[in-house]
Amino acid sequence: MKKIPVLVLVLLFAASLGLPLFAGGAQEAVGEEEELTFAFVPGIADPFYFTMERGIRQKADELGVNLIVSEYPKSWGPEAQVPILEATAARGGIDLIMIAPTSVDALIAPLKKLHEQGIEIITVDTFLGDGDYSKDTEYSFPLAYIGTDNHLGGVRVAEHLAEMLGEKGKLYINTTNPDVSSVSARVAGFKEGITNFPNMEVIGVDYNLDVQQKAMEQTLSALQKNPDIVGVFGTNVFSAQGVYQAVVNAGLTGAVKIASWDATETLINALKEGQVDLVLAQKPAEIGSMAVDWGYKFFTENADVPNKVIPGFEFFTKENVNDPDMQKFIYKK
């Protein structure tokens, strides 16, 4: 009776040994087709990546590129993303993978393996190693990193917020995770930007690990302990939404200025209602469409892809939020 499961196991193992010979041939056959196939592996299911997918789709349709969009990971981390990456790659016939790596080092080995199989890699939004693919390192194999200059963004947020606050007062930062390259750069940039204003000071940074409830509770406690905080920077969607709910719950709407990152519909509505004062909008759709574009040029024109492509960003404030030109920068599902 128990021999049957054993048999199944043995068969499966045997299959994993024997079948490659056939499969190898099949994969090459697919690769020879004229049509290009790109795959997109997002970092987590949130409006930022949904918007990026829209940009990717639009460009891919325009250029006649086949597109595979993998499952959206439900949490941020390699243990959620790598299995999805591998499963997507197992479909075969992929020429280029556009991925937002969820860890600067854990993704190196799996991506390198795919690269060695002949698949090109572009990292979008986040990167491998330190993000510099021009040096000769173990993580220099991707074609390019396309994403916002988070450090510069942080500096600009600091400048805008300082201007709103009359260049004085205490500030607090609520961010997601010390491990994520993009978000860490925002915090570093913000801190650096604030050093230009002698009467301002960042009194604390909290990590909410992408949990909105935690962001809310941390901010509430920070505000209660330091009633003289005048400005808060929430570094991504979840942080910013948690921060603004904390300010509302503390009854401090208006007294504390909130700067945030990522123009989700929720945050834009909050801006309209005066709960948030400044929103930096990245351009996820543009990042996506640039990735497809450069990938396409690489395959069709053998173009020299720059190691780093940096699209700009926009600022939403109460003044320009209803501006028709700005509407296209709002993230949508």
Place this chain on the structure above:
Amino acid sequence: MSAEAKNKKPFQVSHQLALLGVLVGLILLFGIIEPAFFIPRVFFDIFAIAGEIGIMALAMTYVITTGGVDLAVGYNLQMSAIVFGITFVNTGNVVLSIIFALIVATLGGMFNGFIVAKTKIPPLVTTLGTMYLFRGISMIIAGTATYSGFPDGFKQFSTFKFFNAIPIQLVYFVVLFFIMDYFYRKGSLGRNLKGMGFNENAVRFSGVKVDRIKFWIYTLLGLLCGFAAMVYLGRLSAAKTSMGDFMNFQVITAVLLGGTSIMGGVGSVRGTFIATLIIGVLHKGFSLLNFSGNIYNFTIGLILIFSLILYTLTEERRKVKTRSRRDQLESQTAATGDSGSGTG
């Protein structure tokens, strides 16, 4: 049974006094370390969590007293919150959304109650399965979307503060506590709950509809999960699929710390009340001291183990005292085969 109850009363009272002592001690401790803790607005934040954990813990006390448990509470709350969110986003009707959310949560509780009452699957396994199920359902409905933008009127449901300090959660919690405590101590329901935890067959043979009680207490717990979901939503103002994480943990800890035995038969709603406040103080205190979730989870785990050990030790002593009386009872009902499961 009544003699039984008299016999354990001294323990219960001293236990509750000890809990009160711990509560006061913790408040003083946090207040000394972080004076901001005593600002009324800050201090009353400890009740914010009582509106969520506490409401569920009150009904959970009933369930655990019968020797059962519900691991699915957190995800039932989450499912209900998501249903509220999606209904609201699609219809814009708050009342309808609340009704739907409460119905879904109640159905979730009923489902648990039905399986526990009608099959012999242990409550632990049943609710372990439905924990997956509820979580899966909410994830399928919501994906990782966040539903928000609820009207201010709805948020008042849990952000309203009397005298600009006392949160409305405290009112819900206290009112519910009086109701639940009354039925737990007076009348036949409480007696039957304890009897079921102590020796289910004995109660069954005495003509009590055990299955029906089981069904309805799990249903009640489901309904209160829905209510807690609404209270939580008002505070957080966004429905998403991480809401239910680690909630069952805190709820069960509140009940066990309050002196209810995990093996059933003995318990106290009053204990749960005080224990919930202790957890609320820890939650707010740790958050103020910037310990975030790390030490909090660790402490809750420690408290859980501590209350288990404390309980088993006192239980052992009590059992020795009451053994003769219990043997009598069992020989009457001839349920000798079940004594093993009765003592765990």
Place this chain on the structure above:
Amino acid sequence: MKNRKKSLAEFFADRWALFFLVAEIVFFAIVSRGFLTPRGIQIIFFFGTSVFLLSVGETFVIITGGIDLSVGFVMGFASIVAAKLIVVFTESGMAPAAAILVGMVLTFIISLLPGLINGSLVAFLKVPPFIATFSMIGISHGVSELLIEGVPAKNLPHLANVIGNGHLFYYARGKGMSIFSRPELERGEHVLELLPNIVIITFILIAVFSFILKRTRYGQHTYAIGGNVDAALRSGINVKRHLVTVYMVSSFFAGAAGVIYMLQYVTGKADAGAALLLDGIAAVVIGGASLYGGKGTIWRTILGALIIATLETGLRIRGVPTFDKYILVGVILIGAVLVDQIIPERVEEE
């Protein structure tokens, strides 16, 4: 084998997990392109290692009639301990290979500790297993978070990554077979990678403990305790001590899963196993073990784990959100328990 007549229904009820797995494979082979390929099958095993390990450890506990809810977070705890230790050793000048080896061995030993506490609570203080191990969730999660303070443990030597993502054999046309090291090849040239290292480690551990459960006195005692504690006591088994060791086996396997996570993702994370909290238990129950104890075998558990891993991989290759997995696993779990209820007379030959 006893010669007992079995009705057709019993025959199917006994093997429903197997039929389910076969049906699953056929289904995904049809709907998911790339599923029934070597890559697809390797993915099932490669990413299924944690579920295999956790469920095998859990099998021991469930056979005794207990349950261990803490394995997922003990796994995270172990991944952090392993990562931290290896980083410390490397920084103190040890060779990477030695640091990894010593770090792994020490982690295995440390990971026995949660099991020791769980087991002692259950055996000596008579705390019900589920609540004892439930509180261990909070403790192990808390300790892990305290160790890393929110920042995942990082900066492991590159060798860890090579081991974690490497294979035992590589075969490339014209270059022949090589062991452990990937041959130097032109990009895009096809290389056959066989038997991932971590899958081998996993199955060696499982084989050893399968032998212990099936062929040794230790295994017999485990079944005896689950079957009837009083009888076990009377036959002179030291039930308390045995129970403690059973929980240590379970947390040892959780530790192994953590170590493998560390190798695979060169990271130690507190919530590494959070998503697997229940997969392990579900695999054991789907495999036909009874939660009342006394029943269950490792091979059947592997079958249950394969069902879960195949389901997940199949859905992923198809591109379907694996949220659905939660529902399916929940339903299969309850189904398995019901089957266990309906046919209680099933007798295991072990």
